[in-house]
Amino acid sequence: MAEERQGYEQRRTTRRHLVFYSRVFDGMSSRVLGHLMNISSEGLMLLSDGPVEVNEEYRLRMRLPKEVSGSDEIVFGAVSRWCRQDENPDFYVIGFQIQDMDDETRRSVADLIEEFGVQDQP
DSSP, X not given: OHHHHHHHHHOOSOEEEESSOOEEEETTXXXXXXXXXXXXXXXXXXXXXXXXXXXXXXXXXXXXOTXXXXXXXXXXXXXXXXXEEOSSTTOEEEEEEEEEOOHHHHHHHHHXXXXXXXXXXX
């Protein structure tokens, strides 16, 4: 909980909840790492079936609605910054800091937030 609070205090951008359900995959595999809960240009939060190690580097792949981009997915690097059990003990909530995202992917994320973002979250 302290790690999550620390991440919250260090966050510089507002995260936005989205109105669509997006699966996030671990690298180029078909393993679902979790489902997107919110996103900003600098980080994202996933709801997952299992925990992950904190401070591990990941290559994340996220499917997009076709309305957002000519491509149906984006791929970027991220580091897990915190992981805690959800209120529902069957799930975990994971915070990632985006580390490696090209300009085209960054534009796709901005379009995603603009098109499907519904609520500011500090």
